[in-house]
Amino acid sequence: xxxxxxxxxxxxxxxxxxxxxxxxxxxxxxxxxxxxxxxxxxxxxxxxxxxxxxxxxxxxxxxxxxxxxxxxxxxxxxxxxxxxxxxxxxxxxxxxxxxxxxxxxxxxxxxxxxxxxxxxxxxxxxxxxxxxxxxxxxxxxxxxxxxxxxxxxxxxxxxxxxxxxxxxxxxxxxxxxxxxxxxxxxxxxxxxxxxxxxxxxxxxxxxxxxxxxxxxxxxxxxxxxxxxxxxxxxxxxxxxxxxxxxxxxxxxxxxxxxxxxxxxxxxxxxxxxxxxxxxxxxxxxxxxxxxxxxxxxxxxxxxxxxxxxxxxxxxxxxxxxxxxxxxxxxxxxxxxxxxxxxxxxxxxxxxxxxxxxxxxxxxxxxxxxxxxxxxxxxxxxxxxxxxxxxxxxxxxxxxxxxxxxxxxxxxxxxxxxxxxxxxxxxxxxxxxxxxxxxxxxxxxxxxxxxxxxxxxxxxxxxxxx
Amino acid sequence: xxxxxxxxxxxxxxxxxxxxxxxxxxxxxxxxxxxxxxxxxxxxxxxxxxxxxxxxxxxxxxxxxxxxxxxxxxxxxxxxxxxxxxxxxxxxxxxxxxxxxxxxxxxxxxxxxxxxxxxxxxxxxxxxxxxxxxxxxxxxxxxxxxxxxxxxxxxxxxxxxxxxxxxxxxxxxxxxxxxxxxxxxxxxxxxxxxxxxxxxxxxxxxxxxxxxxxxxxxxxxxxxxxxxxxxxxxxxxxxxxxxxxxxxxxxxxxxxxxxxxxx
Numbered sequence: 260x261x262x263x264x265x266x267x268x269x270x271x272x273x274x275x276x277x278x279x280x281x282x283x284x285x286x287x288x289x290x291x292x293x294x295x296x297x298x299x300x301x302x303x304x305x306x307x308x309x310x311x312x313x314x315x316x317x318x319x320x321x322x323x324x325x326x327x328x329x330x331x332x333x334x335x336x337x338x339x340x341x342x343x344x345x346x347x348x349x350x351x352x353x354x355x356x357x358x359x360x361x362x363x364x365x366x367x368x369x370x371x372x373x374x375x376x377x378x379x380x381x382x383x384x385x386x387x388x389x390x391x392x393x394x395x396x397x398x399x400x401x402x403x404x405x406x407x408x409x410x411x412x413x414x415x416x417x418x419x420x421x422x423x424x425x426x427x428x429x430x431x432x433x434x435x436x437x438x439x440x441x442x443x444x445x446x447x448x449x450x451x452x453x454x455x456x457x458x459x460x461x462x463x464x465x466x467x468x469x470x471x472x473x474x475x476x477x478x479x480x481x482x483x484x485x486x487x488x489x490x491x492x493x494x495x496x497x498x499x500x501x502x503x504x505x506x507x508x509x510x511x512x513x514x515x516x517x518x519x520x521x522x523x524x525x526x527x528x529x530x531x532x533x534x535x536x537x538x539x540x541x542x543x544x545x546x547x548x549x550x551x552x553x554x555x556x557x558x559x560x561x562x563x564x565x566x567x568x569x570x571x572x573x574x575x576x577x578x579x580x581x582x583x584x585x586x587x588x589x590x591x592x593x594x595x596x597x598x599x600x601x602x603x604x605x606x607x608x609x610x611x612x613x614x615x616x617x618x619x620x621x622x623x624x625x626x627x628x629x630x631x632x633x634x635x636x637x638x639x640x641x642x643x644x645x646x647x648x649x650x651x652x653x654x655x656x657x658x659x660x661x662x663x664x665x666x667x668x669x670x671x672x673x674x675x676x677x678x679x680x681x682x683x684x685x686x687x688x689x690x691x692x693x694x695x696x697x698x699x700x701x702x703x704x705x706x707x708x709x710x711x712x713x714x715x716x717x718x719x720x721x722x723x724x
Numbered sequence: 725x726x727x728x729x730x731x732x733x734x735x736x737x738x739x740x741x742x743x744x745x746x747x748x749x750x751x752x753x754x755x756x757x758x759x760x761x762x763x764x765x766x767x768x769x770x771x772x773x774x775x776x777x778x779x780x781x782x783x784x785x786x787x788x789x790x791x792x793x794x795x796x797x798x799x800x801x802x803x804x805x806x807x808x809x810x811x812x813x814x815x816x817x818x819x820x821x822x823x824x825x826x827x828x829x830x831x832x833x834x835x836x837x838x839x840x841x842x843x844x845x846x847x848x849x850x851x852x853x854x855x856x857x858x859x860x861x862x863x864x865x866x867x868x869x870x871x872x873x874x875x876x877x878x879x880x881x882x883x884x885x886x887x888x889x890x891x892x893x894x895x896x897x898x899x900x901x902x903x904x905x906x907x908x909x910x911x912x913x914x915x916x917x918x919x920x921x922x923x924x925x926x927x928x929x930x931x932x933x934x935x936x937x938x939x940x941x942x943x944x945x946x947x948x949x950x951x952x953x954x955x956x957x958x959x960x961x962x963x964x965x966x967x968x969x970x971x972x973x974x975x976x977x978x979x980x981x982x983x984x985x986x987x
Binding site: 486529531532533560564572573575577579583 | 736737757758760763800907909910911912913914915916919
């Protein structure tokens with residue numbers, strides 16, 4: 260599809276909408292704005308527009324719709340699949356300055372925010388008031404708009420679900436510039452098609468989120484983690500379904516392996532307690548009373564040591580202990596990135612029972628291809644993060660091995676009933692795998708939905724389908 | 725070899741509440757933890773136990789009955805024995821009276837080669853209790869220890885770190901060390917040890933068990949200093965915005981870091 264190349268008149272009109280100080284033209288656009296965190300794909304927009312009001316977004320979309328100019332939305336740029344990369348050029352809408360926290364409603368227990376508010380700012384704001392927004396994706400400098408657009412998951416999904424479960428309402432600017440409200444401060448909604456839920460996870464292809472109403476709960480008063488070493492990966496992974504089906508519901512169940520811990524230790528320049536075992540589960544509980552948490556910890560500790568072959572269970576119960584163990588877990592992606600020249604990632608999600616066999620398959624593939632493939636994962640929800648490392652391979656060999664490897668990884672995941680992406684999305688770089696997984700019928704349904712929202716395909720073209 | 729480790733229960737966060745009338749810290753039983761520097765002390769003791777044969781680690785603390793919680797934690801981490809020194813007559817003790825009470829307790833235990841303390845607590849922050857215990861016991865002490873270099877039959881060689889220099893010190897047993905954060909990674913409380921130690925009796929020692937039973941040497945009566953005011957540390961963060969080209973911004977950041985001696 261061909262789009263209009265911006266003229267001087269277009270630039271002048273767009274400049275009048277936001278003020279010329281809020282536009283950046285091609286020669287001045289920083290290279291950082293041309294790619295996301297993984298950088299597998301990059302492209303320059305013709306213009307970057309920094310918006311700080313919904314009406315500006317609406318006016319820009321009206322104009323872009325009328326002139327047939329492609330528009331791509333960008334938050335903090337922490338995505339991993341190229342969803343915010345303007346592959347067709349045109350306008351890049353920088354949403355990071357549309358970042359006000361509008362209202363904390365204690366009666367309905369909701370928080371209204373603009374999309375550029377960062378995840379860490381939300382946590383800080385609500386927790387000091389005694390409230391809790393539970394989704395906990397690892398990248399805290401991501402914007403809430405980006406989290407909603409990818410339906411981000413995170414570590415607490417086992418107990419609290421994912422971003423979708425915490426979005427009550429959205430204000431969305433459609434590709435033609437019209438603004439709609441979907442959902443609201445309400446708890447239930449049986450009113451027609453779930454447009455809000457279509458927007459969530461649509462990676463900026465259906466509409467532009469300009470405001471979100473988040474669900475809050477009372478902040479859990481206590482939280483404790485357990486670091487549980489096992490003799491090997493098989494024992495650790497096999498323990499997961501048993502732990503989850505016990506009578507206590509953990510907040511997080513993370514799988515860690517010695518090699519990933521080494522990367523983190525090296526990257527952070529500090530050591531982690533009890534880091535001399537091959538495989539671990541890191542399990543967390545939260546709750547309102549100490550006695551409730553103590554009981555959960557005792558049940559799981561007893562089960563792990565006496566029935567599931569754990570070497571021991573170590574208690575991570577203070578701020579310092581939490582920080583030393585969880586900082587290692589939180590640094591895995593950065594640490595793996597720092598250990599090599601280039602990475603590409605596979606974010607598959609599987610039924611929990613297949614995590615063990617799938618990781619064994621990954622190890623065998625690593626041997627077969629002769630490339631390093633470290634991984635870690637949210638064992639509690641079946642979402643694995645698997646990283647192919649380029650190390651000192653030439654570009655050609657790397658691309659070939661990566662493509663063959665990814666093909667096999669996804670094929671295997673699909674035979675286990677897994678999906679392409681658990682929480683990072685499809686964006687640009689995972690499109691072919693989505694098509695392979697869901698097939699033509701579902702791709703056509705998705706394309707049909709896209710066409711209803713965006714008949715002239717100007718909003719984030721070339722993504723998802 | 726017998727090691728006594730002095731530990732303390734402190735508020736779990738710096739957002740402590742202070743009684744506005746008495747100026748005394750309100751200690752909430754559900755918001756407490758082991759003093760972080762004591763974790764370095766304990767870990768050092770555990771590492772010595774791993775290096776040498778027949779090392780016995782005895783954790784002690786002074787405080788109300790609820791302070792037993794940190795002793796249990798020490799047992800679950802690896803201590804062999806634990807004793808609480810607790811008496812209403814110890815209440816209101818300042819640094820001197822606290823040090824004296826602990827020295828009396830250690831005298832009572834009597835059998836020790838080395839005493840290990842955290843360098844300071846995060847609630848009192850004086851870093852004086854360890855050295856004062858050593859003075860009362862008339863034994864040498866080395867503060868701010870970060871590493872154990874060598875253990876001999878009759879003494880130990882340690883590394884201490886001060887603001888601008890390090891010091892390697894050789895000291896004979898019996899001695900007292902105060903531990904700062906070094907290369908130790910404090911181990912976590914173990915469920916398996918908890919199963920073994922949960923029925924272990926933690927002895928409580930009162931004034932009546934000590935050699936010096938003169939109540940004027942303890943608690944408020946034995947404290948020549950009084951706390952006038954306690955308040956949480958001032959939290960302040962300043963931010964400045966630097967504008968300019970990449971080169972200018974980089975230079976200015978480097979200048980600020982150098983000026984404030986971060987480089």
